[in-house]
Amino acid sequence: MVKLAAKCILAGDSTVGKTALAQLFRSDGAHFQKNYTLTTGVDLVVKTVPVPDTGDSVELFIFDSAGKELFSEMLDKLWESPNVLCLVYDVTNEQSFHNCSKWLEKARAQIPSTCLPGVLVGNKTDLAGRRVVESARARAWALGQGLECFETSVKEMENCEAPFHCLARQFHRLYREKLEVFHALA
Incomplete structure (x- = not known):
């Protein structure tokens, strides 16, 4: 059994639901906080995610970052x-x-020569009557960027765990691939 640690950047504009998503994930879907204060820097959420069929787990260190440009410089x-x-x-x-x-360009600039696995999450699906970004368009963009795509409703507590479980699997797969390379070199 291996326990890995992964640094996860949670990025997006203000008021899209990043903090709510992270907090709901941390509480295993048990707690939806109705009132949030604007994140002005970075909040850290830590949670261990088991990787199915492996016995391994990934401890996600989720850096929930401010979505306002005003704060983005200090996030670097x-x-x-x-x-x-x-x-x-x-x-x-x-x-x-x-x-x-x-946001994707900013994150990828942090590790320019490396693949950065990730997910795209469309939140607030409970507001179906006000939707302007169609699922198919988001999926197509995500696919073109090498990202997995999910839709969630934090308010309705729907599908909030899936993106993070996917991230844990992606990170675990990269770890296994690197391990195989090292074994081949030995």
């Missing part, structure tokens, strides 16, 4: 050397989806 140091990325947008906010390109 905290974003150094991420292992996985969770991009979040609001399905009712076209600009938050469009800005995912900017």
Whole structure:
């Protein structure tokens, strides 16, 4: 049994639900906080995720970062050397989806010669009548960027664990691939 540690950057515009998603994941879906204060730097959420069919686990260190440009400069140091990325947008906010390109570019710039596995998460699916970003479009963009795509409703506590479990599997797969390379060299 191996326990790995992975640094996960949680990125996206303000008010898309990053903090709510991280907090709900930490509490195993038991707690939806209705009132949030704006994240002004970085909050850290830590949770161990078992990797199915392996006996191994990944301890995710989730850096929930501020979505306001005002705070982004001070995030540069905290974003150094991420292992996985969770991009979040609001399905009712076209600009938050469009800005995912900017957040992805910023995260990938931290490790330019390495593949950064990640997921794209469309949140607030409970607001179906106000949706402006269609699932198929988000999936197509995510696929083109090498990201897995998920949709969630933190408010309805729907599908909030899946993106993080996917990140743990992605990180574990990379670990296994690197281990095989080292064994082949020995």
